[in-house]
Amino acid sequence: GAGVSQSPSNKVTEKGKDVELRCDPISGHTALYWYRQSLGQGLEFLIYFQGNSAPDKSGLPSDRFSAERTGGSVSTLTIQRTQQEDSAVYLCASSPYPSGNTIYFGEGSWLTVV
Amino acid sequence: AQSVTQLDSHVSVSEGTPVLLRCNYSSSYSPSLFWYVQHPNKGLQLLLKYTSAATLVKGINGFEAEFKKSETSFHLTKPSAHMSDAAEYFCVVSDRGFQKLVFGTGTRLLVSP
Numbered sequence: 009g010a011g012v013s014q015s016p017s018n019k020v021t022e023k024g025k026d027v028e029l030r031c032d033p034i035s036g037h038t039a040l041y042w043y044r045q046s047l048g049q050g051l052e053f054l055i056y057f058q059g060n061s062a063p064d065k066s067g068l069p070s071d072r073f074s075a076e077r078t079g080g081s082v083s084t085l086t087i088q089r090t091q092q093e094d095s096a097v098y099l100c101a102s103s104p105y106p107s108g109n110t111i112y113f114g115e116g117s118w119l120t121v122v
Numbered sequence: 123a124q125s126v127t128q129l130d131s132h133v134s135v136s137e138g139t140p141v142l143l144r145c146n147y148s149s150s151y152s153p154s155l156f157w158y159v160q161h162p163n164k165g166l167q168l169l170l171k172y173t174s175a176a177t178l179v180k181g182i183n184g185f186e187a188e189f190k191k192s193e194t195s196f197h198l199t200k201p202s203a204h205m206s207d208a209a210e211y212f213c214v215v216s217d218r219g220f221q222k223l224v225f226g227t228g229t230r231l232l233v234s235p
Contacts, residue, residue, distance in 0.1 A: 012165075041223070051212065051225035064221050099165065111223065113158075115165035 010034075012114035014100050020120045021090055029085045029117045033102030040083050041103075041111065042067075042075060046096035054098075057083060090121045124149045124215040126196075128226035136234050141185075141200040143229045145213030148194065155196045156214040156223070157187055166212070172196065183207070208233045 013032040021027050033040050042054040053067040057077045068074070072091075077083040087094055097116040129144040147153055157169040170181025177189040187198045196213060213226040 039221075043223075043225075050227045053222050053224070056221045058221075067222075101166075110168055110171065112168070113166040 012100055012102050012112055014098075014114040014117050016117055017115065018118045018120075020122060023092060023121055024089055026086065026088045027090055027119060029087075029098050029100075029119070031083045031085070031100030031102075031114060033081065033083070033100070034104075034112055037102035037104050037112075038080060039103040039111075040077060041101040042083070042085050043099040043101065043113075044069075044096045045099055045116070049096075051099070054085070087119075090119075092121045095119055095121045124153060124217060124224050126155075126213045126215050126224060126226040128211075128213050128229050130229050131227065132230045132232065134232040134234065135203045137205055138202050141198070141203045141207065141231065143198040143211050143213075143231065145196045145198065145226060146194050147196055147213070147215050149215060154216045155187075155189065156216070157181065157185070157196075157198050158212045158214055158225075159209050160212065160228075161209045169198070169211075203231075203233050205233050205235070207231060 015030045040057040044052045055075050056064040059080045060077050072088045075085045097118050099113055099116045101111045101113045103111040125148045127146045152174055155172045158166040159169050160166050169185050170179045172179045172189045180186045185200045187196055189196050210228045210230050212228050214223050216223050
């Protein structure tokens with residue numbers, strides 16, 4: 009596609025429910041990133057994929073968070089048993105890799121846990 | 123580890139006056155540095171990037187930034203602010219493999235008529 013596409017754009021969920029956030033990167037981009045943007049925390053790195061593998065998961069805040077990428081394309085970020093502190097904008101980005109290339113961001117998925 | 127410090131949380135300017143958004147970085151090697159802009163309820167858009175080529179980097183919408191190693195700075199400037207420049211600006215440093223971007227806390231630019 010023309011840009012990084014994320015869905016849903018907005019999600020309101022009840023505390024304790026599981027949510028899935030989807031990212032469709034720019035066609036041909038092998039690198040994919042998830043970031044979280046929340047009030048008071050700024051932008052936090054969550055996870056990085058190169059192809060289908062995730063060499064860096066260091067930013068995932070707890071074991072309730074997981075992510076996968078299939079076919080070197082679409083990625084899903086799953087949050088289990090959501091808590092109110094999970095409320096944030098989840099941003100996906102992709103890059104054609106190797107290093108030196110621009111990283112392009114999607115518009116984000118706004119998650120509100122009530 | 124790399125880090126960036128944006129020295130101002132808010133900057134207010136009048137339309138037509140110069141813009142200066144300050145950023146200092148810390149890196150154990152020659153860094154790659156970026157400025158991103160985020161308009162309300164929008165995603166992040168790359169303004170410009172420095173990757174060890176020319177120290178004066180020109181970006182979109184008339185913005186530019188100068189990499190100063192001696193001062194560990196990468197300040198963003200624009201000669202004349204426009205109302206449409208009002209947004210949040212992030213200074214960013216990446217690791218060598220571009221596997222991780224480290225964001226500053228952001229500077230909100232306010233432009234008054």
